[in-house]
Amino acid sequence: MTPGVRRWDRDPRETIHPVTLRRFTIKDVAERAQVSLKTVSRVINNEAGVQASTRDRVQVAIAELDYQPDPSARSLRSAQSYAIGLMYDNPNPYYVIAVQNGVLSVCRENGYGLQIHPCDSSSPNLARELIAIAQHARLAGVVLAPPMSERNELVKELVDHGISLVRIVSAAADPQDGSACVFVDDRDAAYEITEHLIQLGHSRIGFLWGGKSHGSSWERHKGYEDALRDYGIAYDDALVIEGDYSFDDGFRGARRLLALADRPTAVFGSNDEIAAGVLAAARSSGMNVPYDLSIAGFEDSPFSKQSWPALTTARQATEEIARHAAQRLLQELRENAPKPTSSNEGFSPELVVRGSTAPPRPKA
Amino acid sequence: MTPGVRRWDRDPRETIHPVTLRRFTIKDVAERAQVSLKTVSRVINNEAGVQASTRDRVQVAIAELDYQPDPSARSLRSAQSYAIGLMYDNPNPYYVIAVQNGVLSVCRENGYGLQIHPCDSSSPNLARELIAIAQHARLAGVVLAPPMSERNELVKELVDHGISLVRIVSAAADPQDGSACVFVDDRDAAYEITEHLIQLGHSRIGFLWGGKSHGSSWERHKGYEDALRDYGIAYDDALVIEGDYSFDDGFRGARRLLALADRPTAVFGSNDEIAAGVLAAARSSGMNVPYDLSIAGFEDSPFSKQSWPALTTARQATEEIARHAAQRLLQELRENAPKPTSSNEGFSPELVVRGSTAPPRPKA
Numbered sequence: 001m002t003p004g005v006r007r008w009d010r011d012p013r014e015t016i017h018p019v020t021l022r023r024f025t026i027k028d029v030a031e032r033a034q035v036s037l038k039t040v041s042r043v044i045n046n047e048a049g050v051q052a053s054t055r056d057r058v059q060v061a062i063a064e065l066d067y068q069p070d071p072s073a074r075s076l077r078s079a080q081s082y083a084i085g086l087m088y089d090n091p092n093p094y095y096v097i098a099v100q101n102g103v104l105s106v107c108r109e110n111g112y113g114l115q116i117h118p119c120d121s122s123s124p125n126l127a128r129e130l131i132a133i134a135q136h137a138r139l140a141g142v143v144l145a146p147p148m149s150e151r152n153e154l155v156k157e158l159v160d161h162g163i164s165l166v167r168i169v170s171a172a173a174d175p176q177d178g179s180a181c182v183f184v185d186d187r188d189a190a191y192e193i194t195e196h197l198i199q200l201g202h203s204r205i206g207f208l209w210g211g212k213s214h215g216s217s218w219e220r221h222k223g224y225e226d227a228l229r230d231y232g233i234a235y236d237d238a239l240v241i242e243g244d245y246s247f248d249d250g251f252r253g254a255r256r257l258l259a260l261a262d263r264p265t266a267v268f269g270s271n272d273e274i275a276a277g278v279l280a281a282a283r284s285s286g287m288n289v290p291y292d293l294s295i296a297g298f299e300d301s302p303f304s305k306q307s308w309p310a311l312t313t314a315r316q317a318t319e320e321i322a323r324h325a326a327q328r329l330l331q332e333l334r335e336n337a338p339k340p341t342s343s344n345e346g347f348s349p350e351l352v353v354r355g356s357t358a359p360p361r362p363k364a
Numbered sequence: 365m366t367p368g369v370r371r372w373d374r375d376p377r378e379t380i381h382p383v384t385l386r387r388f389t390i391k392d393v394a395e396r397a398q399v400s401l402k403t404v405s406r407v408i409n410n411e412a413g414v415q416a417s418t419r420d421r422v423q424v425a426i427a428e429l430d431y432q433p434d435p436s437a438r439s440l441r442s443a444q445s446y447a448i449g450l451m452y453d454n455p456n457p458y459y460v461i462a463v464q465n466g467v468l469s470v471c472r473e474n475g476y477g478l479q480i481h482p483c484d485s486s487s488p489n490l491a492r493e494l495i496a497i498a499q500h501a502r503l504a505g506v507v508l509a510p511p512m513s514e515r516n517e518l519v520k521e522l523v524d525h526g527i528s529l530v531r532i533v534s535a536a537a538d539p540q541d542g543s544a545c546v547f548v549d550d551r552d553a554a555y556e557i558t559e560h561l562i563q564l565g566h567s568r569i570g571f572l573w574g575g576k577s578h579g580s581s582w583e584r585h586k587g588y589e590d591a592l593r594d595y596g597i598a599y600d601d602a603l604v605i606e607g608d609y610s611f612d613d614g615f616r617g618a619r620r621l622l623a624l625a626d627r628p629t630a631v632f633g634s635n636d637e638i639a640a641g642v643l644a645a646a647r648s649s650g651m652n653v654p655y656d657l658s659i660a661g662f663e664d665s666p667f668s669k670q671s672w673p674a675l676t677t678a679r680q681a682t683e684e685i686a687r688h689a690a691q692r693l694l695q696e697l698r699e700n701a702p703k704p705t706s707s708n709e710g711f712s713p714e715l716v717v718r719g720s721t722a723p724p725r726p727k728a
Contacts, residue, residue, distance in 0.1 A: 060489065063496035083447065083479060083501065093457035100480065113501040115447060115477045116464065125424065132427035137447065137477040247670045276670060283672045303667060306611050306640060308647045 024065040033061035062111060083113035084329060085134060088145035089121040091246055092273055094301040095318055099168070102322025103143050110330050115139065121147045121213055127157040134163050141165060141329045143322070150215040155179055166329040168321060170216035174344045180332060181344050182325045186216045186298075189314040189349035190223025193268055193296045196312070196351055198231045201359045202266040202294060205233075208253040208278065210245040210270035217245075220270045220298060239264055243274070250277020258285055258293075265294065265360035272297035272304040275311050279356070290358035300352055309355030316349040388429040397425035407473075426475060447477035448693060449498060452509035453485040455610055456637055458665040459682055463532070466686025467507050474694050479503065485511045485577055491521040498527050505529060505693045507686070514579040519543055530693040532685060534580035538708045544696060545708050546689045550580045550662075553678040553713035554587025557632055557660045560676070560715055562595045565723045566630040566658060569597075572617040572642065574609040574634035581609075584634045584662060603628055607638070614641020622649055622657075629658065629724035636661035636668040639675050643720070654722035664716055673719030680713040 030040045035054060042050050043058040050058075061067070086103050090096050100116060107114045115137055123129060126148070134142055141164035148154055149167035158165055159179065167181040174183060197205050207224045210217035221240075228235055241256055243249030250269050254277060257264055269275035275297030282293045289295055289309060297304055297313040304311040324345050394404045399418060406414050407422040414422075425431070450467050454460050464480060471478045479501055487493060490512070498506055505528035512518055513531035522529055523543060531545040538547060561569050571588045574581035585604075592599055605620055607613030614633050618641060621628055633639035639661030646657045653659055653673060661668055661677040668675040688709050 056487075056489070056493070060492055060496050063500040064492075066500065083477070093461040096461060097457040101482070104480070104482070111500070113447070113479045113497075115479055116468065118465070118468070123420070125420075128424055128428075129420070132424050133477075136427040136430060136475070247666070276667075280670060280672050302611075303640075306644060308644050 024067045026067070028065055029058065029061045029067050032065060033057045059108070059111070082111070083107075083115050083137065083139060084326070085115045085117050085137065085139040085142045086145065087117045087119055087130060087133075087142055087148055089119050089147060090145065091244070092271065092299075092301070094303070095299065098318035099143075099145055099322040102319035103326040105319075106323055106326035106330065112140065112330070119148065121151075127154050130154075130158060131161045131163065134158070135161075139163075141333050143168070143325050143329055145322075146170060146215060147211070147213040149181070152177065164329065164333055166325045166332070168325050170214070170219045171346075172219065172222075174346060176344070180328055180342075182321055182328065183344055183346045184216070184316065184321060185346060185348045186219035187223040187226070189316075189351065190220040190268075190298065191227045192223075192351040193298070193312070193314055194224045194227035195231070196353065197266045197268065197294060197296060197357060198227065198233065200266075200294065200357060202264075203233050204236075204239065204262065204264040204266070206239045206241070206254075206257040206264035206267040208250055208267065208269045208274050209240070209242045210274065212242070214245070217270055224268060245271045245273060247273045247277040247280075250274030251281045252277075254278040254281035255285075258282070258287070266296070266357065267293065268296045269298070271299050272301040272311060272313055275313070275356070276303065276307055279307055279311070290356050291361060294357040294360070296357055298349070300349075305354070307356075312354045312357040313352050314349040315352045317347060321347050388431045390431070392429055393422065393425045393431050396429060397422045423472065423475075446475070447471075447479050447501065447503055448690070449479045449481050449501065449503040449506045450509065451481045451483055451494060451497075451506055451512055453483050453511060454509065455608070456635065456663075456665070458667070459663065462682035463507075463509055463686040466683035467690040469683075470687055470690035470694065476504065476694070483512065485515075491518050494518075494522060495525045495527065498522070499525075503527075505697050507532070507689050507693055509686075510534060510579060511575070511577040513545070516541065528693065528697055530689045530696070532689050534578070534583045535710075536583065536586075538710060540708070544692055544706075546685055546692065547708055547710045548580070548680065548685060549710060549712045550583035551587040551590070553680075553715065554584040554632075554634075554662065555591045556587075556715040557662070557676070557678055558588045558591035559595070560717065561630045561632065561658060561660060561721060562591065562597065564630075564658065564721060566628075567597050568600075568603065568626065568628040568630070570603045570605070570618075570621040570628035570631040572614055572631065572633045572638050573604070573606045574638065576606070578609070581634055588632060609635045609637060611637045611641040611644070614638030615645045616641075618642040618645035619649075622646070622651070630660070630721065631657065632660045633662070635663050636665040636675060636677055639677070639720075640667065640671055643671055643675070654720050655725060658721040658724070660721055662713070664713075669718070671720075676718050676721040677716050678713040679716045681711055685711050 026037055026040050030037045035058060040058055043055050088096060104114045117133055144165050144167045149169050169181050169183050170186045171183040172185050172187040209221060241253040243253050254267060257267060267278050269278050275295050278295050279289060282289050287293050297311045300313045300315040304313045390401055390404050394401050399422060404422055407419050452460060468478045481497055508529050508531045513533050533545050533547050534550045535547040536549050536551040605617040607617050618631060621631060631642050633642050639659050642659050643653060646653050651657050661675045664677045664679040668677045
């Protein structure tokens with residue numbers, strides 16, 4: 001075992017013994033990784049222009065020597081919080097993995113561990129649970145994903161308990177509510193999808209809601225509503241069906257829409273899972289997509305490319321969004337104080353047109 | 365803030381100060397959660413017969429009071445390793461989420477955090493990286509998923525560095541190689557799938573490999589091979605195509621099989637992603653599944669039920685398998701010594717017949 005590397009089975013009291021207080025310097029890291037000081041500092045400050053293999057070598061050396069780049073990180077670690085937490089409640093594995101990978105990439109670049117905490121956002125004592133988790137695990141801070149991130153009372157309670165956090169929220173503009181976040185403009189993208197269907201010639205456009213606990217569901221519905229209004233198409237309650245962000249609800253909702261006397265010629269599912277459910281429902285009733293029915297989803301999940309036909313959707317840079325949230329969190333941890341005044345970053349998903357949308361058949 | 369709950373921003377030296385050495389007892393937990401001592405102990409020992417809501421309340425109390433159920437856990441925590449790590453390298457989000465959820469459920473029942481570590485199993489200094497991660501993060505132990513779990517040299521190196529681990533591996537029998545694992549009999553299930561296709565009347569059965577770095581790929585191919593042999597069907601190299609556990613390789617492989625003069629009437633994809641790729645390839649060349657082509661997958665991913673037609677596959681209790689691996693790990697951590705002699709648990713995926721397989725069309 002390399003000298004200086006601490007074993008976790010050592011006597012914990014060693015940590016206050018002078019000997020182990022000897023800390024390795026950036027020079028030790030450079031020697032061990034056989035690179036220049038400049039390179040080490042580039043890696044530490046996560047600057048461009050360092051080869052992946054070199055970066056790996058430096059990060060391994062930093063980890064092996066347990067080198068602490070900056071004072072705040074040192075204080076964080078000595079307070080035993082060298083991991084951040086990711087809290088989410090989402091049924092879509094593709095979304096969850098993308099968020100995890102985005103946050104994780106930033107954690108690794110900065111020598112943090114990532115603890116994952118899927119939660120039941122409907123739990124009555126959610127706040128207590130999340131606070132207990134964060135404190136028990138000694139988390140340095142937390143990235144809060146929807147829908148928890150969009151419940152202001154919950155967020156306030158976490159902050160009041162001294163938990164540093166950055167939220168990922170759905171919003172058409174920077175909420176500027178004093179709590180750091182990265183916001184995603186679902187409304188604008190949903191408007192574009194609806195507009196795309198209208199411009200193809202559709203006027204009977206079904207809409208399938210996502211779970212109402214998610215701000216994104218409301219924003220996507222608002223975008224749909226706004227586009228119809230702007231193009232002078234009457235909003236028809238019969239074409240709008242509530243449900244969750246799931247394949248099954250997409251399937252069920254589509255069956256209801258397709259059973260209508262004056263059924264829609266296009267359906268906008270609030271995410272790709274819903275749209276995949278619509279696709280299965282259409283196929284199961286012998287319809288030819290897109291000619292008998294146009295279908296659009298949202299999120300650009302991998303399987304939206306893999307269905308037949310591939311789904312028209314909105315590309316949401318989930319991994320990049322999560323990266324920004326994590327970077328913002330680590331920045332605030334370094335500054336050791338949140339900057340409520342500093343403005344938040346926003347993302348806009350973009351329309352991706354594929355084979356599942358086409359003009360409606362001319363009425364016989 | 366509740367008395368007794370430590371804030372992570374406290375002075376770390378407090379941890380050796382008598383005052384904070386006052387530990388809460390099981391009685392404190394019972395009072396706080398307003399349940400009987402028996403109930404607390406049931407929850408701690410993870411026994412049945414406790415309502416989920418009660419269990420939650422007790423776990424919150426345990427976390428809030430930072431109560432340490434057992435001495436070894438206490439020692440682990442004071443050595444700052446109260447989290448376990450999950451290391452994996454798998455392109456399938458459904459598989460990864462299932463493994464995470466299985467391990468996580470056990471972590472929560474035992475007051476551990478879970479740190480996730482997706483890795484590049486092809487990295488040259490993987491061992492160094494994993495060791496550095498485990499030591500840097502002070503992990504109490506590690507659940508090692510395929511394919512890393514199946515590389516004996518790597519496993520040995522981790523163990524030699526004092527890392528406690530339990531592996532999830534693909535094997536037809538208990539490897540009994542002295543390192544703890546949970547093993548999955550992919551070979552037997554692959555045999556059943558092939559047998560099912562043969563019994564439907566297929567003799568030209570294509571096989572699409574998963575990544576060869578995964579033991580499961582070899583086991584599934586062996587099951588296919590054995591079934592053909594037992595039913596006296598000659599093994600035809602032209603029908604066996606190498607690739608990865610991905611939709612794209614399934615699509616590409618199927619295109620090659622369907623281009624053969626004497627093309628197969630059935631295709632067995634080594635996982636559901638591959639099978640979904642075969643389905644898309646068949647549909648893109650205007651074939652009617654299952655009548656023109658039978659397709660079988662493996663793993664019973666959610667989307668195997670959602671494709672049209674739904675996929676015949678093998679149900680693999682991934683979450684349950686991961687739970688067992690985590691339970692085994694925590695058991696060994698408590699006993700503070702691995703039991704190489706103790707036997708390992710095995711799982712056998714079971715055949716699930718759905719709409720994607722049918723008898724071949726009679727030859728004209």
